[in-house]
Each structure stands twice: as C-alpha cells, then as structure tokens.
Amino acid sequence: MNIATNKIICVVGTRPEAIKMAPVIQGLQTQSWADVRILATAQHRHLLDQVLNLFNIAPDIDLNIMRSNQTLTALTARLLLELENVLYIEKPAAVLVQGDTTTVMAVALACFYQDIPIGHVEAGLRTRDMRNPFPEEANRVITGKLAHWHFVPTECSRQNLLHEGIADEKIFITGNTVIDALLTVAAQDIALPIPVAPDKRLVLITAHRRENFGEPLRNICQAIRTLAQNNPEVVFLYPVHPNPNVQDTVNGLLADRPNIILSSPLNYVHFVSAIKRSYLILTDSGGIQEEAPALGKPVLVLRNETERSEAIEHGVAKLVGTQYEQIIAATQLLLDDHTAYQSMVKGISPYGDGHAAQRIIAVMREYFS
Numbered sequence: 234m235n236i237a238t239n240k241i242i243c244v245v246g247t248r249p250e251a252i253k254m255a256p257v258i259q260g261l262q263t264q265s266w267a268d269v270r271i272l273a274t275a276q277h278r279h280l281l282d283q284v285l286n287l288f289n290i291a292p293d294i295d296l297n298i299m300r301s302n303q304t305l306t307a308l309t310a311r312l313l314l315e316l317e318n319v320l321y322i323e324k325p326a327a328v329l330v331q332g333d334t335t336t337v338m339a340v341a342l343a344c345f346y347q348d349i350p351i352g353h354v355e356a357g358l359r360t361r362d363m364r365n366p367f368p369e370e371a372n373r374v375i376t377g378k379l380a381h382w383h384f385v386p387t388e389c390s391r392q393n394l395l396h397e398g399i400a401d402e403k404i405f406i407t408g409n410t411v412i413d414a415l416l417t418v419a420a421q422d423i424a425l426p427i428p429v430a431p432d433k434r435l436v437l438i439t440a441h442r443r444e445n446f447g448e449p450l451r452n453i454c455q456a457i458r459t460l461a462q463n464n465p466e467v468v469f470l471y472p473v474h475p476n477p478n479v480q481d482t483v484n485g486l487l488a489d490r491p492n493i494i495l496s497s498p499l500n501y502v503h504f505v506s507a508i509k510r511s512y513l514i515l516t517d518s519g520g521i522q523e524e525a526p527a528l529g530k531p532v533l534v535l536r537n538e539t540e541r542s543e544a545i546e547h548g549v550a551k552l553v554g555t556q557y558e559q560i561i562a563a564t565q566l567l568l569d570d571h572t573a574y575q576s577m578v579k580g581i582s583p584y585g586d587g588h589a590a591q592r593i594i595a596v597m598r599e600y601f602s
C-alpha cells in the first residue's frame with residue numbers, strides 16, 4: 234500500500250472522545266513533523282459539535298453517522314463501510330483513537346483489515362465483565378487486541394494489558410488526557426448558566442449507560458425524586474443525555490419537582506463550572522469519575538462495576554450501584570455527615586497530571602523519526 238509518510242489520523246466520534254482527544258490533536262498540530270488529519274465519525278452530532286467548537290477543532294473528514302436512536306448493529310455496520318473507504322483514500326501511516334465507544338472498536342477493526350497501526354488512547358481499562366459496561370468492555374478488549382501503541386492512564390491499566398499478554402514495550406503510561414482538557418478549562422472562571430442560590434448545596438447528576446436502561450435508570454430516578462423531596466434545601470441538577478431512552482425515563486419521572494433541574498447537556502465549560510459548584514456528584518459516566526476527584530468532589534458511581542478502580546481505592550469515589558435504597562443511603566450520608574463527606578474530599582487525582590498528551594506525542598514523534 235502507498236502510505237503518506239507522516240500522516241496521522243485522529244478519530245473522534247462522541248463527546249467524551251472529543252474532550253479527551255482535543256489535547257492530543259492540539260499538541261500534534263504544533264508538531265512540524267506530523268501531518269494531522271481529523272476524522273469525525275459523528276456517532277454523536279450535537280454533543281460532538283459542541284466540543285469541537287469549544288476546542289476550535291475542524292474535522293477534515295466527517296462521516297455524519299448519527300441516526301436517531303441508532304442500534305449498535307446498524308451503527309457498527311455503517312461505520313465499517315464508511316471507514317473502509319476513507320482509509321483506502323487517505324492511506325494514513327497511523328491512526329489514533331480514544332476510549333471505548335463503537336467508533337473506536339470499528340476504527341480498530343477497519344485499520345486492522347488495511348494493516349494500518351492504531352494508537353489507543355486510554356487503553357487498558359477493564360472490569361473483566363463483558364456486559365458491564367455494555368458494549369464498552371467488549372470494545373476495549375477488541376481494540377486492545379488490535380492496537381500497536383497502548384497509551385494507558387495508570388499502572389493498574391498497564392497491569393491489565395500485561396495480564397492479557399500485551400508486550401510491555403507497546404504500553405506507555407501517560408495519564409489520562411481528560412485531565413489535560415479539564416485543567417485548561419477549569420482554569421477559566423466561567424459562571425454556571427443555571428442560577429443556583431449561593432446558600433444552596435448542589436448535587437450534580439448524569440446517567441446514560443445502556444446497561445442502566447429500563448429498571449436501573451428508573452430506580453436511579455426514583456431515588457433522586459425521594460432525595461429531592463427529603464432535602465428541599467438541596468438543588469439537584471441533571472443535564473440529560475439526548476439518547477431517547479434516557480430522555481423518556483428521566484423526563485417522565487423527574488420533570489415536576491421544584492428542586493430538580495433537568496437541563497439539556499451542558500457544553501464542556503459549563504459542565505466543568507457545574508462540577509466546581511457541586512457539593513457531590515452522582516453519575517454512571519466514565520469521564521466524570523476521572524474529573525471529579527481532580528476537582529476535589531466526591532463521586533457516587535451509579536453502576537455495579539467500574540473500570541476506574543483507582544478512585545474507589547483512594548476513597549474519593551464510591552460504587553453505589555443502581556438500587557433505590559443504596560443510592561438514597563449513600564447520598565443522604567454525604568449530605569448529613571460532615572466527617573463522611575470530608576473523608577471523600579482528599580485532593581487525590583489518580584488519573585493524571587495534565588501532561589498526558591505530551592507523552593503520547595513524544596512516543597509518536599520517536600516512531601516517525
């Protein structure tokens with residue numbers, strides 16, 4: 234195959250990929266040796282565009298793949314067909330992907346078919362339970378088998394890959410690029426666009442995982458409803474993910490409480506200001522489990538398993554699952570018990586120092602020299 238010598242394609246598909254890839258893209262764009270091309274699959278449309286605009290990133294290629302309520306099969310099939318074509322035309326020397334979405338898995342497979350080396354940013358995260366989170370654990374395992382460079386955030390992720398037989402010389406501990414993005418954005422003093430009285434405590438909530446659709450998400454919402462009733466002086470802010478499965482349940486169960494604010498997804502600067510303003514966070518998101526400790530906020534994780542075990546081990550996050558009673562008990566404890574609250578506010582940030590992108594770029598620079 235005819236390869237353009239230093240062409241690196243950076244792929245983004247969803248909101249978290251764009252946030253976490255932005256520092257790598259911006260860093261690579263300053264390197265004279267690198268011919269950087271940005272490929273947006275647009276598995277997300279509005280959520281992705283929000284982030285790309287914020288970081289001033291303009292895709293060179295946009296597959297515009299999102300459809301309303303897309304199934305995993307249709308999404309994967311469309312991605313593979315479109316990617317085959319793009320890779321055949323572009324002939325990159327390397328491709329960088331980030332995280333564990335269907336975009337990442339499909340790009341890894343499409344590159345494998347055309348023998349193009351893949352760099353996996355945020356490699357090595359594992360729960361070792363293929364259905365939790367679904368389908369992300371499978372996406373990571375498949376991408377891990379196919380990648381040439383594994384950029385892991387922590388020693389724990391390195392160990393996960395070694396355990397799967399990945400050669401040590403292909404693994405690079407870099408930290409998570411989300412901390413690079415977060416520290417840049419958090420340094421700006423941007424006001425929360427939703428007014429919350431200064432004397433009110435704010436509980437920030439997000440939940441969107443596919444394995445939580447149906448009963449688990451209904452339990453989460455019922456628990457939030459009860460917490461809001463029992464704590465009228467606390468404000469509960471829930472920016473709701475646009476996935477219709479999430480919208481229908483959340484709007485159906487939480488729309489009519491005076492101290493629950495349901496908003497559209499916040500753009501990243503506003504979401505970071507919401508984290509900074511919050512007292513505690515309830516979430517099933519991956520990225521927020523990394524960001525909250527970096528900003529000293531306790532996180533209650535609305536999942537039965539997490540691949541971000543470092544935050545749990547340091548006591549700055551707690552796995553509370555999706556049962557009504559457990560969510561209420563864990564949240565009420567942090568609202569009522571100052572000692573319990575303080576024990577989770579330690580200023581420990583296990584996922585990086587804000588220089589992950591530089592380390593990734595250094596590895597790529599060495600390869601291309």
Ligand code: UD1
Binds near residue numbers: 277278333443477
């Ligand atoms: C996807 C990822 C998940 C990641 C999450 C981050 C997969 C299978 N899932 O989940 O790993 O944690 O993104 O947010 O890769 N939608 C819009 N506008 C948008 C984005 C989504 O309307 O900008 C709606 C569409 O109806 C879309 C649906 O949400 O069909 C689901 O989007 P999809 O990318 O399939 O999965 P997510 O649940 O967003």
Ligand code: UDP
Binds near residue numbers: 249
């Ligand atoms: N986020 C955002 N606006 C929101 C909710 C989340 O900008 O309304 C950011 C959040 O700070 C984190 C990322 O989006 O960086 C996480 O995305 P999401 O929870 O959708 O995906 P996951 O991390 O679970 O894959």
